[in-house]
Amino acid sequence: DAMVIQNPRYQVTQFGKPVTLSCSQTLNHNVMYWYQQKSSQAPKLLFHYYDKDFNNEADTPDNFQSRRPNTSFCFLDIRSPGLGDAAMYLCATSSAGGSYNEQFFGPGTRLTVL
Amino acid sequence: AQTVTQSQPEMSVQEAETVTLSCTYDTSENNYYLFWYKQPPSRQMILVIRQEAYKQQNATENRFSVNFQKAAKSFSLKISDSQLGDTAMYFCAFMIINNDMRFGAGTRLTVKP
Numbered sequence: 506d507a508m509v510i511q512n513p514r515y516q517v518t519q520f521g522k523p524v525t526l527s528c529s530q531t532l533n534h535n536v537m538y539w540y541q542q543k544s545s546q547a548p549k550l551l552f553h554y555y556d557k558d559f560n561n562e563a564d565t566p567d568n569f570q571s572r573r574p575n576t577s578f579c580f581l582d583i584r585s586p587g588l589g590d591a592a593m594y595l596c597a598t599s600s601a602g603g604s605y606n607e608q609f610f611g612p613g614t615r616l617t618v619l
Numbered sequence: 620a621q622t623v624t625q626s627q628p629e630m631s632v633q634e635a636e637t638v639t640l641s642c643t644y645d646t647s648e649n650n651y652y653l654f655w656y657k658q659p660p661s662r663q664m665i666l667v668i669r670q671e672a673y674k675q676q677n678a679t680e681n682r683f684s685v686n687f688q689k690a691a692k693s694f695s696l697k698i699s700d701s702q703l704g705d706t707a708m709y710f711c712a713f714m715i716i717n718n719d720m721r722f723g724a725g726t727r728l729t730v731k732p
Contacts, residue, residue: 547710547722548664562719595664606652608720612663 508532509611511596517617518586526581526614528596537579538608539571540595548595554579555601583616591618621646623713625723632701633731639686640696640726642711652714653687653694656722659707667709670694701730 510529518524528537535556540548552561554573568590570582583590593615597608622645632638644653655667670678670687678685682702686695698705711723 545708545725545727547724550719553719606714607654607666607669609666610656610664 509596509598509609511594511611511614513614514612515615515617517619518583519619520588521585524583524586524616526583526594526596526616528579528581528611529577530596530598530609530611531577532598532600532609533576534598534600534609535576536599536601537573538595538597538599539569539579539581540597541590542593542595542613544592551581586616586618588618591616621648621651621713621715621721623711623721623723625709625711625726627726628724629727629729631729631731632698634701634703636701637697637699638701638728640698640709640711640728642694642696642723644692644694644711644713646692646713646715648715650715653685654712654714654720655683655685655694655696656710656712657705657707658710658725659704664710668696698728703730703732706730 512527538553539551542548551565568584572580593613595613596611599608624643651672653670656664657667658664668678668680668683677687682699684697708725708727710725712720714720
């Protein structure tokens with residue numbers, strides 16, 4: 506089945522230690538998104554890639570970076586995680602130009618910062 | 620800027636009964652999409668139902684239907700014959716075509732046996 510995969514599902518890191526979260530998709534969608542979701546809150550868009558074009562939200566901290574080496578993969582790098590970065594990180598994809606622009610979400614990676 | 624408001628942080632319903640979750644939004648755009656997403660505990664977010672703003676007919680998907688009032692900028696979700704598996708966070712979302720999706724704060728729905 507076509508899907509959005511996130512690895513790992515649970516990630517523990519230490520304060521200030523860089524961490525990378527990964528997302529892959531078999532949907533061949535040209536848009537990939539990274540969201541941060543804190544407990545009982547709405548997902549907050551961090552940035553997205555439209556093909557190779559990177560689009561950063563204005564309020565996304567510089568501590569968060571992203572890479573998209575090819576259509577299928579997208580990475581979220583947190584350079585120096587703080588306690589406030591503990592959250593669920595959701596990856597989503599969509600097909601720009603499609604009929605409904607529906608976003609398909611992965612299961613998320615829950616990040617714990619010690 | 621587009622905003623989405625879900626005024627009910629938590630709701631509960633008895634199994635087999637009907638519940639309505641409310642959502643309002645603010646935009647000056649005329650063409651846009653509205654969505655309801657479901658996020659079960661510890662599981663991924665999935666689309667429940669979508670509505671195109673240019674369509675007057677309310678969308679339905681089995682037990683799920685919406686009441687879309689464009690002039691009032693209201694987009695409520697009705698769940699009929701509630702099932703235990705409907706227990707989840709429900710997010711209302713708004714999107715201008717090919718633009719970013721904006722989510723409401725969510726409504727936590729509990730279906731009680």
